[in-house]
Amino acid sequence: MPLDAATALAAAPVSREIAWGPDDVQLYHLGLGAGVPATDPRELRYTLETRLHVLPSFATVAGGGPPGVIRALSVPGAGVDPARVLHAGQSLTLHRPVPVRGAATAVSRVTAAYDKGTAALLVLRTEAADADGPLWTEEALVHMRGEGGWGGDRGPSGRPAPPAGPPDAVVERxxxxxxxxxxxxxxxxxxxxxxxxxAARAGFGRPVLHGLCTYGMALKAAVDTLLDGEAGRVRSYTARFTGVVYPGETLRVRMWRQQEQEGPQGRIRMTVTVAGREDVPVLAGTTVGYR
Known part of the structure; x- marks a missing residue:
C-alpha cells in the first residue's frame, strides 16, 4: 500500500522493553569484524567478557529485533514494499556510556516525513532510558522509493563541506x-x-552488507585510531548512507580530527569509501563527537 505521510506522523509512539548482556555485545562486535588478530589486547576489549567495553553503535541493535528502518514499516501509514526501502542515514546521541548489561524502555515514533519528489524520506526517532534515566537517542532515515510526490516539505538539503587538508589518519578494513x-x-x-x-528484485547484483554494519565498522576504526580505543568517549555519531558495500570488499576510512573552540570536546570527520571501486563513497557527512 502507498505511504500515507499524515497517518504516519500522527501515529502514537510505540514502546518496547529491551534487554542485553555480554553475549549480545560480543556478537555485535564480531559482526563488525572485531577480534582480528584474536590475541591482540586491543581487540580483546571487544571480544573477551572480562575486558569488555561497548562500542556505542551497539545501541542500534540493543535488545535484538528489527532495526529502525524495518520498524518504521510497521507504523500506520508506512507499510510499503520492503524491496523499495533503503536505510538512508543514522544518527546517535549518547547520554551516557552504554553498559555491558542492561534493560531499558525504547520509545519510537515518526517525527518527520519529507517529499523528495520521486521518493519519500521518513525520520524514525527512538529514545531509550533505563531506571537511571536517558541512555541514548537515535534517528533512522528511511528512504522509500516511488513514495514521493504528495506535495510535502522537501526537508533540509544542506550538506557539510568536505574536510579540508590531508586526513589525520587513513585505515582500511x-x-x-x-x-x-x-x-x-x-x-x-x-x-x-x-x-x-x-537482492535482485531490489536492484542489486547480489546481497549487500547492512548499512549499520558499515556504520559500526567506521566508528570502530575511529575509536581504535584516534580515541585510543576508549569507546566511552563517544558522545554522538552520525552518517548518511550513500552507496552499498558488498561482502569481500575493503573499506577505506579517512579521518580528520577537529577540536572544538571551548572545552575538551572535539569532532572526528570521516569519509568512507570502497577501496576496490575507485573510492566510491558509501558513508558521507560522517561525524563522531567525542569528549
Whole structure:
C-alpha cells in the first residue's frame, strides 16, 4: 500500500522493553569484524567478557529485533514494499556510556516525513532510558522509493563541506565474505543481505552488507585510531548512507580530527569509501563527537 505521510506522523509512539548482556555485545562486535588478530589486547576489549567495553553503535541493535528502518514499516501509514526501502542515514546521541548489561524502555515514533519528489524520506526517532534515566537517542532515515510526490516539505538539503587538508589518519578494513550473514544474527534479518533473489528484485547484483554494519565498522576504526580505543568517549555519531558495500570488499576510512573552540570536546570527520571501486563513497557527512 502507498505511504500515507499524515497517518504516519500522527501515529502514537510505540514502546518496547529491551534487554542485553555480554553475549549480545560480543556478537555485535564480531559482526563488525572485531577480534582480528584474536590475541591482540586491543581487540580483546571487544571480544573477551572480562575486558569488555561497548562500542556505542551497539545501541542500534540493543535488545535484538528489527532495526529502525524495518520498524518504521510497521507504523500506520508506512507499510510499503520492503524491496523499495533503503536505510538512508543514522544518527546517535549518547547520554551516557552504554553498559555491558542492561534493560531499558525504547520509545519510537515518526517525527518527520519529507517529499523528495520521486521518493519519500521518513525520520524514525527512538529514545531509550533505563531506571537511571536517558541512555541514548537515535534517528533512522528511511528512504522509500516511488513514495514521493504528495506535495510535502522537501526537508533540509544542506550538506557539510568536505574536510579540508590531508586526513589525520587513513585505515582500511576488509569486509569478510560471511560478514553480512553473521551481522544478521544481531536482529536485522532483511533478506536483502542474504537472499540473492530478493537482492535482485531490489536492484542489486547480489546481497549487500547492512548499512549499520558499515556504520559500526567506521566508528570502530575511529575509536581504535584516534580515541585510543576508549569507546566511552563517544558522545554522538552520525552518517548518511550513500552507496552499498558488498561482502569481500575493503573499506577505506579517512579521518580528520577537529577540536572544538571551548572545552575538551572535539569532532572526528570521516569519509568512507570502497577501496576496490575507485573510492566510491558509501558513508558521507560522517561525524563522531567525542569528549
Amino acid at each position: 576488509t569486509v569478510r565474505e560471511d560478514q553480512a550473514l553473521l551481522y544478521r544474527l544481531t536482529g536485522d534479518r532483511n533478506p536483502l543481505h542474504a537472499d540473492p533473489g530478493f
